Amino acid sequence: MKYDNGNTPHTERFCVALFGLCNSGKSSLLNAIVGQQVAIVSDIAGTTTDPISKAMELPDVGASLIIDTPGLDDNTLLGEMRVQRSREAIDRCDVAVILFSDGVSDIEKNLIEELRRRETPIIAVISKCDIKPNVQGLSHQITLITGLAPICTSATTGEGIDLLRQAIAQRHTAEQRLITEGFCQPHDVVMLIMPQDAQAPKGRLIKPQAQVLRELLERECITLCCTAEQMADALTTMTAPPKLIITDSQVFDKVYSLKPEGSRLTSFSILFARYKGDIETFVAGAKAIEQLTPSSRILIAEACAHAPKSEDIGRVKLPRMLRRKVGEALRIDVVAGNEFPCDLSPYDLVIHCGACMFNRRHVLSRIAQAAEQGVAITNYGVAIAALQGILDRVQTQ
Ligand SMILES: Nc1nc2c(ncn2[C@@H]2O[C@H](COP(=O)(O)OP(=O)(O)OP(=O)(O)O)[C@@H](O)[C@H]2O)c(=O)[nH]1
Ligand SMILES: [Mg+2]
Numbered sequence: 001m002k003y004d005n006g007n008t009p010h011t012e013r014f015c016v017a018l019f020g021l022c023n024s025g026k027s028s029l030l031n032a033i034v035g036q037q038v039a040i041v042s043d044i045a046g047t048t049t050d051p052i053s054k055a056m057e058l059p060d061v062g063a064s065l066i067i068d069t070p071g072l073d074d075n076t077l078l079g080e081m082r083v084q085r086s087r088e089a090i091d092r093c094d095v096a097v098i099l100f101s102d103g104v105s106d107i108e109k110n111l112i113e114e115l116r117r118r119e120t121p122i123i124a125v126i127s128k129c130d131i132k133p134n135v136q137g138l139s140h141q142i143t144l145i146t147g148l149a150p151i152c153t154s155a156t157t158g159e160g161i162d163l164l165r166q167a168i169a170q171r172h173t174a175e176q177r178l179i180t181e182g183f184c185q186p187h188d189v190v191m192l193i194m195p196q197d198a199q200a201p202k203g204r205l206i207k208p209q210a211q212v213l214r215e216l217l218e219r220e221c222i223t224l225c226c227t228a229e230q231m232a233d234a235l236t237t238m239t240a241p242p243k244l245i246i247t248d249s250q251v252f253d254k255v256y257s258l259k260p261e262g263s264r265l266t267s268f269s270i271l272f273a274r275y276k277g278d279i280e281t282f283v284a285g286a287k288a289i290e291q292l293t294p295s296s297r298i299l300i301a302e303a304c305a306h307a308p309k310s311e312d313i314g315r316v317k318l319p320r321m322l323r324r325k326v327g328e329a330l331r332i333d334v335v336a337g338n339e340f341p342c343d344l345s346p347y348d349l350v351i352h353c354g355a356c357m358f359n360r361r362h363v364l365s366r367i368a369q370a371a372e373q374g375v376a377i378t379n380y381g382v383a384i385a386a387l388q389g390i391l392d393r394v395q396t397q
Pocket of ligand 2 (some may be wrong): 027028039040041045046048069070189
């Protein structure tokens, strides 16, 4: 999927963020990578005050999002707020480009440590090579301290920009993921059970269905779509059982009862929990539901800060299902957007939304945070599967 017609949502773009001290040349490097004057450049420290994102098509990568961040050492009055905005970029970037203009300070060391804890790939860059008297010496020093071999770049002469683009493309290849990875091969027959009930939007498919269908067609799978009511008839038209059946969780029981012996069965929610997070952690987290007591406390985290709907999953449906199982006294806090707390220790379980507004890295950052604090974490789809009693019957890998 290397093409981009400009409509690719930000969450599906490969996210590259540039980090470094004030005046290290981040905005100039962004402009050099992009080949346009996107960000303001000046010799005044603290020129960039808010992260600037540029959606673009990078060679050998495709749809990308490049983020220029404020300097990590901004100590002006608003500096702390700016550094906080840079933290959001740390949470969501698929690859971090760190600019070194001088030696290696504690700020870069701490950033590297934080990125390594999240397993985010790092590319080290020495900026402004055209005016550095001893690039070799600086390069040795950076490698010695950080273990990273820096690329020498100059936004002024263009030196190293192609090398940097290639390094980004390499990280992208390593990060490529498919929604249906490991579940089917090209030419497999895949059956999709997609109820089109009253809640379905008129005239179009919901996003998970559309995305899976598109991917299967691109993977050259033979794809058959039907509703649960048509499933038995659809199976009789086939000469062999489908390799894989993917169903909406709402009709899981019916689909399970009709599933031929030779077919694997999974759900859209499980596929997206894998695609947008870490399925093993989420399944282990959902098992924590069994240990909950009426005095437990749960954090429900929404990625987007939209106005809640009346039958909102996070605020209505999930709390209702949990309280029915555990007891009415169960404490449930709901946070949205960037309200996700640093301290998760008051909670017995975190349940994250499906994260259609976040990229995978952002979810992995939150999983890493929960893991560091020893708090179980799962997501909506997996939690609902556990509460419906289908988690043991659905294929997760
Ligand atoms: N000679 C030379 N100067 C550069 C290069 N890159 C940036 N500069 C200069 O360095 C200064 C700072 O560049 P910026 O790109 O604004 O740096 P920044 O890291 O975005 O700075 P803040 O937004 O303040 O954090 C400007 O005067 C640029 O013209 C380069 O490759 N070579
Ligand atoms: Mg800048």
